[in-house]
Amino acid sequence: MSATLSLPEHLDVRQREPLARHSTFGVGGPADLWVDVHAVDDLVAVLDAAEAAGTPRTVVGHGTNLLVADAGIEGLVLANSCVGLTFDPAGGLAQVESGHTMARLARQAAAGGHAGLGFAIGVPGTVGGAVFGNAGAWGSDIAAVLESAQVWYPDGVRRLGPDDLAFAYRHSALQNDPETPVVLTAALRIEPGDPAELEAQLQTFARRRLDTQPRGQNAGSFFKNPSGDYAGRLIESAGLKGCARGGAFVSPLHANFISNDGTATAADVLSLARHVQTIVQQRHGIRLEPEVRLLGRWETAAWELTA
Numbered sequence: 001m002s003a004t005l006s007l008p009e010h011l012d013v014r015q016r017e018p019l020a021r022h023s024t025f026g027v028g029g030p031a032d033l034w035v036d037v038h039a040v041d042d043l044v045a046v047l048d049a050a051e052a053a054g055t056p057r058t059v060v061g062h063g064t065n066l067l068v069a070d071a072g073i074e075g076l077v078l079a080n081s082c083v084g085l086t087f088d089p090a091g092g093l094a095q096v097e098s099g100h101t102m103a104r105l106a107r108q109a110a111a112g113g114h115a116g117l118g119f120a121i122g123v124p125g126t127v128g129g130a131v132f133g134n135a136g137a138w139g140s141d142i143a144a145v146l147e148s149a150q151v152w153y154p155d156g157v158r159r160l161g162p163d164d165l166a167f168a169y170r171h172s173a174l175q176n177d178p179e180t181p182v183v184l185t186a187a188l189r190i191e192p193g194d195p196a197e198l199e200a201q202l203q204t205f206a207r208r209r210l211d212t213q214p215r216g217q218n219a220g221s222f223f224k225n226p227s228g229d230y231a232g233r234l235i236e237s238a239g240l241k242g243c244a245r246g247g248a249f250v251s252p253l254h255a256n257f258i259s260n261d262g263t264a265t266a267a268d269v270l271s272l273a274r275h276v277q278t279i280v281q282q283r284h285g286i287r288l289e290p291e292v293r294l295l296g297r298w299e300t301a302a303w304e305l306t307a
């Protein structure tokens with residue numbers, strides 16, 4: 001890491017911050033440097049400073065879709081806590097900063113009588129993480145509501161529309177971009193709605209979630225659903241429910257959830273995920289692609305999971 005990295009003085013910068021604390025999997029080693037950022041101007045300033053110093057940088061939201069290596073993450077990790085939100089009913093838009101929580105956005109929209117964002121109640125994490133992965137639930141996703149996003153690039157901030165972001169199922173163009181752009185804000189479409197009806201819809205969604213998804217330490221669906229099928233069905237029918245490696249196990253409630261019993265390492269999770277991928281390919285001839293993002297200092301062989 002370069003010694004010339006210079007960050008705004010008012011920011012709380014920590015060395016060797018354990019990332020297991022910041023990931024719902026509860027695994028992963030430390031960030032060399034960690035900074036929690038609460039204002040979009042600071043987010044831009046820190047990203048510019050890291051770029052100028054040649055310091056590797058990684059933006060995370062709430063760590064709900066991450067598998068961080070036991071050896072941690074090199075360079076600077078920025079935790080995005082930029083949570084500004086304005087509803088503009090006349091313009092039909094919610095203007096939201098990328099560190100805002102999706103579920104909170106759904107509740108605030110419902111309370112204000114703004115329809116269209118109810119699906120966000122089922123998506124843990126931040127708006128930025130949701131744009132990055134085109135997160136969705138209940139038949140909708142970010143692609144269905146995004147008007148535009150302000151995105152940081154090393155050469156400046158750009159306003160991108162859905163076509164630029166090339167959304168597909170749990171995919172955006174940001175995922176393959178070598179410049180590792182960062183979502184700063186998003187403009188999401190809203191429509192007028194009845195607050196009581198919208199609130200009732202959120203409660204229905206939330207109840208269904210509780211009945212069908214395991215609690216505890218996990219990162220949601222580990223693999224993407226292959227076209228025309230469900231990863232959970234393929235994993236279950238390959239006899240893998242309950243299969244374990246160290247402290248990581250395939251959930252008996254939902255086979256596409258890998259969970260941590262509280263003692264797992266990131267290596268345990270990876271080893272189990274690779275076993276599941278191999279067995280499903282042998283039994284069904286389908287190679288499952290991870291939805292969870294691997295971050296940090298993984299050995300080269302680990303990336304075969306994503307190949």
Ligand SMILES: Cc1cc2nc3c(=O)[nH]c(=O)nc-3n(C[C@H](O)[C@H](O)[C@H](O)COP(=O)(O)OP(=O)(O)OC[C@H]3O[C@@H](n4cnc5c(N)ncnc54)[C@H](O)[C@@H]3O)c2cc1C
Nearest residue numbers: 061062063064065124125126128129130135136182183220
């Ligand atoms: C119990 C559970 C249930 C889940 N259910 C669903 C579901 O129904 N549907 C669904 O789609 N997902 C689901 N997920 C996965 C997760 O909620 C989504 O992937 C979410 O969008 C991740 O957001 P995050 O802020 O936690 O991102 P993180 O996990 O912190 O990061 C994920 C990736 O996004 C990148 N990223 C984060 N913020 C930004 C930004 N501002 N700009 C650019 N890149 C960024 C990170 O670098 C990383 O590569 C579930 C997860 C859990 C734990």
